[in-house]
Amino acid sequence: MKTDKHIAIAGAGPVGSLLALYLAKRGYRVDVFERRPDLRAETLQAGRSINLALSTRGIRALDEVGLGDALRRVAIPMHGRVMHSVQGQISSLPYGKQGQFINSISRSGLNVVLINGAEAQGVNFHFNQRVAHVDLQKTTLTLQQNGGEKKLAFDAIIGADGAFSAVRAALQFTDRVDYSQDYIDHGYKELHIPAGPNGSFLLEKNALHIWPRESFMMIALPNPDGSFTCTLFFPFEGATSFASLKTNEDIVAFFKNTFPDAVALMPDLLHDYQTNPTSSLVTMKCYPWVKNKTLVIGDAAHAVVPFYGQGMNAGFEDCRVLNELLDTHHDDWDVVLPMFQSQRKQDTDAIAQLALDNFIEMRDLVADADFLLRKKIEARLHELYPEQWIPQYSMVTFHDTIRYSEAQALGRKQKRIMDDVMKLPHLATTWQSLDFQQLVRRMQEA
Numbered sequence: 001m002k003t004d005k006h007i008a009i010a011g012a013g014p015v016g017s018l019l020a021l022y023l024a025k026r027g028y029r030v031d032v033f034e035r036r037p038d039l040r041a042e043t044l045q046a047g048r049s050i051n052l053a054l055s056t057r058g059i060r061a062l063d064e065v066g067l068g069d070a071l072r073r074v075a076i077p078m079h080g081r082v083m084h085s086v087q088g089q090i091s092s093l094p095y096g097k098q099g100q101f102i103n104s105i106s107r108s109g110l111n112v113v114l115i116n117g118a119e120a121q122g123v124n125f126h127f128n129q130r131v132a133h134v135d136l137q138k139t140t141l142t143l144q145q146n147g148g149e150k151k152l153a154f155d156a157i158i159g160a161d162g163a164f165s166a167v168r169a170a171l172q173f174t175d176r177v178d179y180s181q182d183y184i185d186h187g188y189k190e191l192h193i194p195a196g197p198n199g200s201f202l203l204e205k206n207a208l209h210i211w212p213r214e215s216f217m218m219i220a221l222p223n224p225d226g227s228f229t230c231t232l233f234f235p236f237e238g239a240t241s242f243a244s245l246k247t248n249e250d251i252v253a254f255f256k257n258t259f260p261d262a263v264a265l266m267p268d269l270l271h272d273y274q275t276n277p278t279s280s281l282v283t284m285k286c287y288p289w290v291k292n293k294t295l296v297i298g299d300a301a302h303a304v305v306p307f308y309g310q311g312m313n314a315g316f317e318d319c320r321v322l323n324e325l326l327d328t329h330h331d332d333w334d335v336v337l338p339m340f341q342s343q344r345k346q347d348t349d350a351i352a353q354l355a356l357d358n359f360i361e362m363r364d365l366v367a368d369a370d371f372l373l374r375k376k377i378e379a380r381l382h383e384l385y386p387e388q389w390i391p392q393y394s395m396v397t398f399h400d401t402i403r404y405s406e407a408q409a410l411g412r413k414q415k416r417i418m419d420d421v422m423k424l425p426h427l428a429t430t431w432q433s434l435d436f437q438q439l440v441r442r443m444q445e446a
């Protein structure tokens with residue numbers, strides 16, 4: 001379809017760039033305004049999150065725009081979690097069935113591929129241009145660059161400008177817009193495990209590593225150069241917290257006592273800890289996402305905490321769903337935008353809650369023997385009844401046809417059943433019997 005419609009996107013992050021590509025492929029004229037410099041010309045800023053987990057929902061969208069294969073080639077499959085105890089013992093737990101995995105991918109590398117892909121489709125990117133104001137009546141953007149300002153008019157404006165969106169701020173100034181932001185008590189800091197000799201991986205390469213410590217945790221994801229990016233999720237305040245580690249001695253002693261096997265692989269720990277920022281974690285919700293011809297999408301509409309590895313994947317799913325609605329409704333934006341927001345809101349609310357819940361699971365339960373047995377039982381049930389019993393993690397991470405809201409509802413039901421199952425006597429010896437598994441299925445059907 002060829003159209004004269006001229007669309008502005010605020011933000012050239014992963015979601016803005018992917019959406020630009022989708023829309024350019026539909027024949028729209030698309031301009032993207034990004035407040036930062038072109039990251040293709042910039043060196044990576046130290047201390048920023050440099051990799052993230054890409055999973056099925058995100059990949060489906062990337063496949064639709066023709067970039068899935070290129071990105072799969074540079075991603076590192078992570079087949080399961082590897083847990084590190086304080087004593088240095090290691091246990092592992094697959095994420096799903098054989099052949100199911102999540103992908104560690106460079107955040108900036110992915111963003112560059114998306115920007116290049118969108119540019120190749122004719123999208124115009126404008127860097128160092130900050131959206132300062134949006135007029136929702138006239139559909140105009142006020143842009144700031146080098147101390148100057150200009151105002152441009154469009155047929156539609158899409159805010160993909162992240163959790164602290166300027167486009168959303170314009171929506172918030174209008175009547176009947178709900179908004180909430182909730183910071184958790186924990187912040188995060190990125191640290192680094194360098195590659196070993198000849199770019200070798202000093203920890204298991206194809207896994208997401210977790211050091212669960214009940215009230216906090218550290219994780220590590222592999223990078224193609226053999227290094228790992230570690231992220232410490234830690235309370236801001238309290239007896240054991242960012243605030244309590246005041247001196248170099250405090251920091252070193254804490255790490256040696258808490259993550260001894262990791263510290264041995266972190267020669268620059270003190271420098272990284274002192275230099276890299278401590279950042280906060282927020283759940284942000286708003287509604288409606290649409291006013292007149294302006295829409296917010298991705299983190300601008302629904303920022304979630306990172307513990308399900310779904311924030312960007314959810315933003316990519318937004319783009320896919322919007323594109324699908326444009327397909328089925330012949331690019332009638334007046335019809336599509338209200339449908340899009342009402343359909344997606346329940347799903348992004350669901351993933352926001354699931355992500356908060358998963359923090360507790362990761363930092364606390366992953367180290368627990370009952371939890372591991374619970375996961376084994378669920379995995380076996382999934383093997384025996386692949387369509388009837390799908391673990392919640394798999395529904396969220398490895399499915400793109402089960403909506404987040406459905407995964408949440410089904411997951412809650414399965415959790416209730418598993419809570420009862422875990423109270424059954426002699427579980428450790430009986431759970432592999434067929435009688436037992438059929439009993440669980442009957443409980444599910446009841």
Ligand code: FAD
Pocket residue numbers: 010011012013014015016033034035036049051052053054129130131132160161162163164165166188231297298299300306308309310311312313314315
């Ligand atoms: P952003 O990535 O925030 O991009 C917004 C863009 O808009 C930026 O380039 C910004 O410079 C630009 N911008 C902002 N304001 C303006 C303005 N006024 N004018 C012009 N441009 C502007 N998600 C996953 O799926 N998997 C993971 O494993 C994962 N791990 C994470 C780990 C951490 C520690 C964190 C914090 C997040 C993680 N996420 C993960 C979430 C993921 O980073 C976000 O969901 C994703 O980046 C959202 O993309 P976006 O394009 O909507 O917003």
